[in-house]
Amino acid sequence: MRYGLEDDIKKRHPSVTSFKAHLPGITGVERFRLGMQAIRDAIGEENYFLGCSAVFGPTIGFVDGMRTGADIHPRFDAFGERALGNAGNFYLKPVYDLDADYIVARSAADEDATIFADEKKSGGDVTESEAKMWADFVSLYSNFRLNSDNLQTLRPARKEIVSTSINAPNIDETVPIDVWKHATSELDPNELLLSRSGNEIYLGIFNWGDQPKAYSLPAFGESAHVQLDGRHSIILKYAGDDSFDQLCQKLQSR
Secondary structure, eight states: OGGGSHHHHHHHOTTOOOOOOSSTTSOHHHHHHHHHHHHHHHHOTTSOOEEOSOOHHHHTTTOSEEEOSOOOOSSHHHHHHHHHHHHTTGGGTTTSEEEOOOBOOOOGGGOOTTSOOOTTTSSOOOOHHHHHHHHHHHHHHOSSOOBOSOTTTSOHHHHHHHHHHHTSOOOSEEEETTGGGSOSSTTOOOSEEEEEETTEEEEEEEEOSSSOEEEEOGGGOTTOEEEEOTTEEEEEEOOSSOOHHHHHHHHHTO
């Protein structure tokens, strides 16, 4: 969807220096929004309009959901990088559903000859705990959930990972609690993701490193003293009396 904007077309195709527009008096953003309006009118309000790889602002008011990160691959290195990229766009939640991209639970052992034989999309070595990390992130971040695996060839434990994520509650609000203490590089994702579904609050803890790590978060209650092995995650449900905003402030100031 980026290609609908004049600046992006010129950036990707240096030989293009100018446009001859049907309505020369309007800007590229205005033309893009007219295109969005045409699609919205054609499909009707009863259908779901998911935007993908668009400049976020011009789509507001037209799309129901927007993908907010790069393409996911069945590779552990991609999980953390995409988690960080998506988490940085948490502020868009009030204007449309956020889509982190597909749930990916497969490894090479879950694939057959029908899998798309791309070096990034097949032949991976993702463990169950690594697959669960990405699925847990999607559960706490996205309301738009799809799976890119062949469920007929996926092993039972991995099918359960997909099922649990798809059936997780819809999320009304999400805040990456510690993103400001990370993001020193693309491979330094945040480890704490706080989400709200109605009155229920959940905390996702993600140990992206290789070594075990202890997390002590007394503001979250008795359950927030967690020891996680490397490349593992856990989702905790809050049982205290603080509001979502109060809990955010307490966890951020820890």
